[in-house]
Structures are given as structure tokens and as C-alpha cells.
Amino acid sequence: MYEEPILRVRNLEKQFGDGCKHCMQGAIRNLEKNYCPACGTVYACQDISFDLFPGEILGIVGESGSGKSTMMQCLYFDADVTSGEVYINGEPDLKDQNIFELSRQQKRYIRNHQYGMVYQNPVHGLKMNFSSVGNIAEKLIEAGNRNVSEMEATSKVLLESVHIPLFRMKEEPRNFSGGMQQRVQIAKALSNNPPILFLDEVTTGLDLSVQASVLDLIKRLQRELGISMIVVSHDLAVIRMLADRTIVMLNGSIIEEGLTDQILEDPQHAYTQQLVYSLL
Amino acid sequence: MPMLEVVDFGKRFTIHHLNKTMHAVEHIDFSLGRGKFIGIVGKSGSGKSTILKSIYRTYLPDTGQIFFNSERFGSIDLCNASEREILYLRKYEIGYVSQFLNVMPRTTSRQLVEKALLEMGTTEKVARMEAEQALNHFEIDQKLWDTYPNTFSGGEKLRLNIAMATVKKPRLLLLDEPTASLDQQSKIKVREIIEKLKADGTTLVGIFHDIEFMEGLCDKVFDMKTRQLIWEAGISNES
Numbered sequence: 001m002y003e004e005p006i007l008r009v010r011n012l013e014k015q016f017g018d019g020c021k022h023c024m025q026g027a028i029r030n031l032e033k034n035y036c037p038a039c040g041t042v043y044a045c046q047d048i049s050f051d052l053f054p055g056e057i058l059g060i061v062g063e064s065g066s067g068k069s070t071m072m073q074c075l076y077f078d079a080d081v082t083s084g085e086v087y088i089n090g091e092p093d094l095k096d097q098n099i100f101e102l103s104r105q106q107k108r109y110i111r112n113h114q115y116g117m118v119y120q121n122p123v124h125g126l127k128m129n130f131s132s133v134g135n136i137a138e139k140l141i142e143a144g145n146r147n148v149s150e151m152e153a154t155s156k157v158l159l160e161s162v163h164i165p166l167f168r169m170k171e172e173p174r175n176f177s178g179g180m181q182q183r184v185q186i187a188k189a190l191s192n193n194p195p196i197l198f199l200d201e202v203t204t205g206l207d208l209s210v211q212a213s214v215l216d217l218i219k220r221l222q223r224e225l226g227i228s229m230i231v232v233s234h235d236l237a238v239i240r241m242l243a244d245r246t247i248v249m250l251n252g253s254i255i256e257e258g259l260t261d262q263i264l265e266d267p268q269h270a271y272t273q274q275l276v277y278s279l280l
Numbered sequence: 281m282p283m284l285e286v287v288d289f290g291k292r293f294t295i296h297h298l299n300k301t302m303h304a305v306e307h308i309d310f311s312l313g314r315g316k317f318i319g320i321v322g323k324s325g326s327g328k329s330t331i332l333k334s335i336y337r338t339y340l341p342d343t344g345q346i347f348f349n350s351e352r353f354g355s356i357d358l359c360n361a362s363e364r365e366i367l368y369l370r371k372y373e374i375g376y377v378s379q380f381l382n383v384m385p386r387t388t389s390r391q392l393v394e395k396a397l398l399e400m401g402t403t404e405k406v407a408r409m410e411a412e413q414a415l416n417h418f419e420i421d422q423k424l425w426d427t428y429p430n431t432f433s434g435g436e437k438l439r440l441n442i443a444m445a446t447v448k449k450p451r452l453l454l455l456d457e458p459t460a461s462l463d464q465q466s467k468i469k470v471r472e473i474i475e476k477l478k479a480d481g482t483t484l485v486g487i488f489h490d491i492e493f494m495e496g497l498c499d500k501v502f503d504m505k506t507r508q509l510i511w512e513a514g515i516s517n518e519s
Binding site: 002003053056212216219223241244245257258259261262265266268269270273274277 | 293294295296297333337338339340352353363364365366367368384385386395398399
């Protein structure tokens, strides 16, 4: 390996339910898809391990229920993991420290300084009854900013960079179209200059031209700011356009990973082949 | 040390859906020195593109080795290199050109060529200058520079492809039937381009349909049917 990953995920597990004799004996869980037919415990993420490298966009594809979003929620501390390790490279204090074992404050610190998150539904990432500027300021305050005029200036720059007209920046996002809300959400996620950005189905549900502008924006951010991103999508076209490397998930497990063009042109796993051949 | 050495390379495709495995190519061996050009000939379906795409790792190789003499990594087996290493090599050392233009949508020709330079860390000013030079060099009409290439002709797309690949000055350039859809005049232009690249010291692997086109251009010719070199510069085969 000629370079250090910025994020290392090892053996991440997330289950809903306590498990039973049927699914906890030995290494093989005897699951039906991702749940135990005996006790109904859902194994949403099973033994997920991967690296994220500086400045790259890592794509994660899989059908609904494959565990992609649960994995993102675990990484962003929105959900607790059952077990597993994540290491961040960059902050000397965090070196070789499994960040799942940190205190609540330390996790908050990571969220505020290392991570940005853009959710599929802007409702989760934005306060709809705050102004757009207020939304960004909220994140800046969390990251330790206190200077109001400075924060307003930063917000303006950010909103401008995602093409929100400045005369609307005092407006509440609930008045905005879906695409605009998504762009405000991206601006908010970027406001603390995070080295790592999570994007969860951010273009799903947007119409094509709006989707294009959001994708262009993401690509530009990668190029200009060198942010490392994990992009979750069920849409192979989105992954093809954005990601250098791609991970394919099925029933909570990683079944294949490779260069994006290789995944699309020479898929190895039966499920990936089915997925790729379904592409219109 | 050769720039590229393919050792007992083979590639199968398994289609799980149909329960079928196909042997695309088997037992391929050849090697190529720096600044040399090897042409691969054979009828369609013989696996020429499979070899090229495996070198570029668009296909995942399954048997044998492909050693590449990298500036950054030294001798590296492309069959076993990590994905990040391959991405690095694609960015800096190995280019791939086909007749198809597979690029980011909503990007103009100029931006595409500039992007190829910018991702290598070139400054914007230099990228702008070199991109214009390349577009000029490969005779892409100035009025096309700031338009999207979707509507370009086959020849224009190809030249843009070559421009994008060669501004990076790759150590190894893979040419996947670049002349397939071109008329005679455009082919001659491609030929000139290849001569220029060779003169600059680029090592090339190329697939072409017509053997005529390759005459006097290749240092070696590999035949897919016999899996052997059928011609090598300086070595006479007439006996």
C-alpha cells in the first residue's frame, strides 16, 4: 500500500434484535436474506470492512434493504453499532483510536470537525423553519464559531458556491424546491470544512436536470476541495459518474468491490451481474 | 527491463445467470521495450480487446501476470495491483484510447482536456495552455473547443480521446481499434499521431483491423490465432 487511508472501517456489525440459538451458533448464521427466520433478528450490516482514501469518491451500491444507509448512520453516529471498529487518520489525537469507543463529546467533536453528512431527505439535515443562513450558522456554531459577521460571510460564500441566489438566503428551506433544499443541505454539510463527507442517496427523487446539477456540484467539490466522500446510491448511473471505486452490498454484506468501470463492465458476483445487466 | 511483459495471461468470463464460462483468451505471452509499438491482430472475437482492457483493469484478469515498469512503483503486476495503485497509474502513467468517447456529461472538449491535466496537479494556467496546444495539435476545430462532444463525428471524438490521453504524456498508451470507424484520410492522421507519440518515447499497444495500416508503424505484431509474434522489426521471417 503506497498511501494511508483517511478512514478505516473494520468488521462493522449492526443487528436489530438480540439473536437466538438459531442465528448465533458458530460462524454461519443460517439467515434468510439478512434476518433470522427463528427469532426475527435483522443483521443489517455484517462484517463490513473497507478503506476510504484521501480525495477519492467511494461508491456504495445495493438494493433497498442491503444495509447501505444503516452503515452510513453507524459511521455518522446516528445509530449505535453492535460491534466493529473505525479509525480516522488525520487528527493526531485520534490515531489508532477506535472512534466507536470514544465518549459522547468526542464523537460530537468528530461529527463537527471531521464529518459532513447529506441525507436523502433534506428534512433530516436541515431545520426547515430556520433561514438557510441560520442553518449553516447552526453547523458553524457547533464547530466552535462565535463571530456572527464572519459566519454570515462564510454562509454567503457557501450558498453562492451551491448556486443559491443570495436574495433568498434568509428564506426558510421549506419554501425551496427539492433540488435547492438538497444544495442548501450540501452547503451546510460543507460549512465546517470536513475532510470526510457522507452522501446518502442525495439525488434520489430529484428530476433529471436537478440531479445533474447536484452531481456536477459534488464532482466539483471533490476536484476543488479534495474532500473524501462515501456516496451511497442504488443508481448505477450516479455511481458511474461519481465514484472511482465501488463497493456492492447485498443483505448487509459486501459481496464485491473494485474499480467502478470494472464493476460495470466485468462484474464478478452473480448479484452484481444481475444489477449491471438490469441497467437500461 | 521491458516496459510491459505479459506472461501466460488468460481471462475467462463467467455469467452466473446462464451458468456459462467462456474462455476469452488463454496463454498469451509477449513483451515490449520502452518506446516500442506492438500491434495485435486477429479476427473479431479473438480476444484482442480483452487483453487491452485487462491491462487497463477494466476487466479483472484471472490467470497469468502483466508486469508494467512503472515510474512510481517500479515493476508492478497489473493483475495483482491494488485498485488505488491502478487509479494512480491511470492518472499518471497508462492511457487508454478507443473509438468510443466515455466522458463526463456536460463537459466541453476544452474542459475535458484541461481536467486530464488538472488531476495530475498541473496549475490552471499551464493546463489551459497545454490543453489548447493539444486541441490544436490533434486538429480539433477551434469552434468545437467550447462545445459538448456528444455530437462530434467519429473522427473528432477519437482525436479528442487521443488528446485527453496524450496530454498526460503516459508511459504506456493502449489503443483499442482507434481507426475502426474512420475514413482513409482520418486514418492517415491517426497514423501521423502515432508516429509522433513513438518519436516522443511513448510505449504503445494497439489493436487494428487492417494490417496495411500498421505497416511500417509496429515494431512487433502479435497474432491472436497462433498466439505468436508474426513479425518483428529487424528480424526477418521470410524463409
